[in-house]
Amino acid sequence: MTTPALEFQDLHLAYVVRGQAREVLRGVSFAIEPGESYGLVGESGCGKSTAAYAAVRYLPRNAKILGGAVHLGGRDVMSLDTEELRTLRAKNASIVYQDPGQALNPTIKVGSQLIEAFTVTGMGKREAADRARAILDKVQIADPESVLGRYPHQLSGGMQQRVVIAMALACDPQLLILDEPTTGLDATVEAEVLDLVRNLRTEYGTSVLFISHNLGAIRSMCDRVGVLYAGKLVEEGPAQDVFDDPQHPYTVGLLRCLPRHGSRKGAQRLETIPGFLPLLGADLPTCVFVDRCPLADEVCRAEVPPWVTSAGRMVRCHHADRVSEIADADLPAGTPTPVDRTVAPILELTGVSKTFHQGGNDIKAVRDVSLSLYPGETLGLVGESGSGKTTLAHTILGIHEPDQTGTITFDGAPLGADTRKRPADQIRGIQIVFQNPDSALNRRHAVRRIIGRSLKRLAKVEPAQIESELLAITSAVRLTERHLDMRPSQLSGGLKQRVAIARAFAGKPRIVVCDEPTSALDVSVQAAILNLLSDLQRDSQTSYLFISHDLRVVRYLSDRIAVLYLGRIMELGPAERVFDGPHHPYTEALLSAAPSVDGDEQARIRLEGEIPSAVDQPSGCVFHTRCPRRLPGDRCSTVEPELTATPDGGVIRCHIPFDQLGGQPVTLRASAAAAAADHS
């Protein structure tokens, strides 16, 4: 039997907080074979990252090993002295962190940093420089020489992450640890980085420990997967088996929280995992998951569940054979109410543009956008970062003043350009839920004050009625009365976002802009928030402008979807059609980039390079530089296509006739290849 690349043996690890040891890892055992890729999943706070850092003993000072061992390439990591540990980290294992912008030193050129990664293994300067160039080539950086001479901030997020991966591979490590390596990246860039890691792994034969909350990414990357809950592994097995046929109730819960293929608000509620993750160091019951488990019974509370092993799979549950009994709760949601488009739209944009002027350059962030939003409707805005989604939303909110051309009307009246100059009904009529509730809530104010202020300002509630209104709105967002006196720091991420939603809804708005409202949250919490948003919409007929990079979430909540690229609408139409096709080549590429947790393999379309600069936009169709379906000839690169109407009432901006666009990847591939051949 070969020595595993990494082996955890019953590791118990605690953080000492105010003299008290709070256990984070409670007996974690797993092994990664050489060349194997192992994924760790679980909600935040489960101990995923702690496990990753424990592998190279890179732990905060208050961390304490209570028992067990970690072996890296057969060596006991916890017994190494400082020098041995340094050598181990330099030569045997590497970590790629979540935020490449912070992993690189902003004051040192990329070249010097990369060369250092080689010299630290004992290599000479000149050889290191040669190797640095070679490795940039390996991570598919087109122009290594110029990248070496640049500073990190001159590279895009995707390029930075490639450089970090290159540095991690410099020592030809036995083990590569990836800690949420693609979380901050666009779906298209994420897909490229994942492809890259997959290819490099086959080439180098490196073992990989992959940590991510993105179950789709884990599925597409990993041979085996371990599900971590409250510092304990609850299930382990081949990735496909675990995702297709989960045996632990927690795994089942995690997977069901995701909006499934084609599920929609109204028609189906999302499942959530009731309750919360136990606190760090809390005394745990016999089974860690018992308090949230739908199958829990007396046995679960009386006895520690055994590791049930069968055919390469392990599950820590008394009732692993009964998971199929967990009702596939077709949660009642009532009948979906179709949006009534015969009434006047609540918001109408005609030819709206927004140009920023910076250093003599015109940055055309939004170009000639026309759309309308009907009462009770959700319009999804999708596109890569830099596509103008947020600028468009901010223009509607009055944070940015739009250019003089074009008009925005709200409820039939022209909308003031600047929030400060809007009449009260326009201010209360358009509110926002921000992405990050930590930044969106004043940490010095209690929940009562945060929501109460909005009631007073927006809804003009009399002081005497504030208390009863507060109770009404907190119960509408499913907070309880005792949350009112808490500060945001005392609330979990999901509860904070509920407070933010309550604040937005306090003035009974007509439109709420949701700017990635669930991207900072765990999947189980995300599901509850999405359910809440769809309930509130059903009850109040509020319209949403929903921005998200998670296409599955957009699809779940949206009635119509607008796809933006370089500030232009490339396509706008009913959610089903935009997702299922026929759709714009850009939409197709976006959809193809997102790894699927269901594992339905689709031919992947990869976009080359990055979104062009908004200052110097491509001629003709702005997407032609990256389009996999560019037409033969130079029509695409010289003539900008007009928005043309589609039969379903939407619009699309493409030279290819609507009926020839589609979702057939095979023909697509062929035609793209043909186009490429034709072009050369």
Add this chain to the structure above:
Amino acid sequence: MSTTAVPNEPTTAPAPASAPAYSAAEVRREMRGQLLRSKTFILGVVIILFWVFCAIAPGFVANRDPAKQDPSKKWLRPFFNEGFWLGADRKGSDVFSRVIYGAREIMIIAPAATIIGTLIGIVLGLSMGYFRGALDDIISRIIEALMSLPVILVALLALTALSGSRLTIILVIGFLFGPIIARTVRASVISERNLDYVRAAELRGERSWYIMFAEILPNVFGPIVVEFTVRLGYAVFTMAGLAFIGLGTEPGSPDWGRTIFEERNSLYSDVWWTTLFPALALASLVVAINLVADAVQGLIDR
């Protein structure tokens, strides 16, 4: 808004148990514990409290009347000589009692001036950091110009032009410190301003003053407290310096700076105790304030 009962939703969530962070009261208790464990902080507080007590009730500490002059006791050597604990000065007054009584002047002027400076700093800093733009540019340049002038020199000019009363000196030091504090406040406000809660307030149509004082100010309180303690030390210094050049205090006042000024010629006659003890008193106060400032800063920077 109606609430429909929805199954499978954490309606009655055990929220406090779920909260990963600690409550505000716990954080305050933790911070207090941290301070009380710091020996330097305790030492600083004890010294400051001693001088505060001397300023309020000097009669309880001093054993003689500081104003009483007895020419026969001129330059009596220190250390418990005929009931003169620290000797007598050139007019035959008790040095120890004068040092104790001398705390009052400085303990009124320095905190009052620092409070005025801090208030000015808060208003200026909040406006500059929140509005930015031309207002910020103009005030910033004015502050830079002001800060390039030595504080003592400006104070000297102002005090000669106006009267040399206690109120004037408080106002002069306050106005000189305001811009310095404003710069610290401005920097903190700028980083707060980018957070979404400020944007949320703007989007519900709040007025600027509400956003500045009710939303942002509570979040920049930490740096302001640090700046206040640091400036307090400087205020003591500035005040002593002005008294030393004969400004802001009456001739014959037991104020430390004034005493050092008036007694300094005695040094030529090998009489060191009339200047050393007020100087030590001054040094102890400044050091104590800085000890407290350090401890508070350490707490907030974490």
